[in-house]
Amino acid sequence: MVGDKPRTEAYRAAIQASRHLFQDKVVLDIGAGTDSCEDHSVGSCGVRWASAASAPYAIDRPQTRAGRLTRQPEGGTGPVGRHPQRGPNRRTLNAERNGFGDVVRVVHGRIEDVTLPEQADVIVSEWMGFYLLHESMLDSVIVGRDRFLAPDGVMFPDVARLYACPSTLAAFHCDQLQCWSRPYGLDLTAVGEAARRSMQQAPQVLDTHPEELLAAPELVLELHLQYVTAEELAAVTCRRFVTVTRPGPYRGLCLWFECQFPDGSRLDTAPRAPSTHWRQTAVVLPTDYPLEVDTVIGWELTLAREADGGRKYRIALSMLDEDDEHPVPCGCAVGKCRLIKALIDKEDAECDEG
Numbered sequence: 001m002v003g004d005k006p007r008t009e010a011y012r013a014a015i016q017a018s019r020h021l022f023q024d025k026v027v028l029d030i031g032a033g034t035d036s037c038e039d040h041s042v043g044s045c046g047v048r049w050a051s052a053a054s055a056p057y058a059i060d061r062p063q064t065r066a067g068r069l070t071r072q073p074e075g076g077t078g079p080v081g082r083h084p085q086r087g088p089n090r091r092t093l094n095a096e097r098n099g100f101g102d103v104v105r106v107v108h109g110r111i112e113d114v115t116l117p118e119q120a121d122v123i124v125s126e127w128m129g130f131y132l133l134h135e136s137m138l139d140s141v142i143v144g145r146d147r148f149l150a151p152d153g154v155m156f157p158d159v160a161r162l163y164a165c166p167s168t169l170a171a172f173h174c175d176q177l178q179c180w181s182r183p184y185g186l187d188l189t190a191v192g193e194a195a196r197r198s199m200q201q202a203p204q205v206l207d208t209h210p211e212e213l214l215a216a217p218e219l220v221l222e223l224h225l226q227y228v229t230a231e232e233l234a235a236v237t238c239r240r241f242v243t244v245t246r247p248g249p250y251r252g253l254c255l256w257f258e259c260q261f262p263d264g265s266r267l268d269t270a271p272r273a274p275s276t277h278w279r280q281t282a283v284v285l286p287t288d289y290p291l292e293v294d295t296v297i298g299w300e301l302t303l304a305r306e307a308d309g310g311r312k313y314r315i316a317l318s319m320l321d322e323d324d325e326h327p328v329p330c331g332c333a334v335g336k337c338r339l340i341k342a343l344i345d346k347e348d349a350e351c352d353e354g
């Protein structure tokens, strides 16, 4: 993840642009560690804000090998250092080698279980999973927010949005499915069909090209991290009708997200943005639907948390009939939807003027 430059740079730039939010503040980094080296001390984001905050707490789950990189006092097993008000502190090699050994307060534990001596002015976290919600730790961040964020505190990032768009999934189709049609003059389409069936069971993580998108992207979900609740994340259903702007075979829905920081900057994982480790996610349809420009198509996407209490989601995608009820407002080209949208836009403009 540290190697994911667009991700890490987005946090770095946003933190630098918001130094006033961190200056002399109590800051909590939930999930501060880096999984890759199992130094659950201070990851790439944490070390960057540590210099500005007066009390940066770096929290991550205890791992068996965490102690290896956590510096202990000569011959002892306890934490190093004791802050007069804030109590004992662990020093870690990451924090130390970046000059913040005495500043960062490392807490090993789940955010759900740890205790802190004070409330936080800012909560920083990089919690996003594939298509935002998959195996995401947002539920834990919500618990952390409710336990530790001061009433006028700030979430960092503060908004997250999930988008979806019908796609040809052309590159993916070529790599994973088409290759089975006539390799070496043999008809192996049965293997391709089986592969496509298995893809219905799980969303596919892949890089897509903007030219594979068949219509304008639609906003599926907008989360305001200050307020969102775990209950709201249990099941998300989105119905959309869109007008096709590019002809091609419709093979599935492409999903991606963006996160917005308090300074307005964004971490964008769209097909047009530099690739991140999240890439995009495809929900693959059972068969191809050839589409012409100006066709109106409808889809319904449901993301439902698995009943086992884990962090996984079940995704279902279905096609809607053009005559099914359209949401209001709807961005498609059907006359009725255009009219309603024009009326709503007019009312909004009048409100803004008034």
Ligand SMILES: C[S@@+](CC[C@H](N)C(=O)[O-])C[C@H]1O[C@@H](n2cnc3c(N)ncnc32)[C@H](O)[C@@H]1O
Binding pocket: 001, 002, 030, 031, 032, 033, 034, 035, 043, 044, 045, 046, 059, 060, 061, 109, 110, 111, 112, 126, 127, 137, 140
């Ligand atoms: C994406 S990684 C963090 C990356 C790191 N902040 C960086 O900048 O490189 C997410 C981290 O959250 C931690 N985590 C997941 N659930 C947690 C919880 N309930 N409490 C504390 N940490 C948690 C994981 O152990 C993992 O290290």
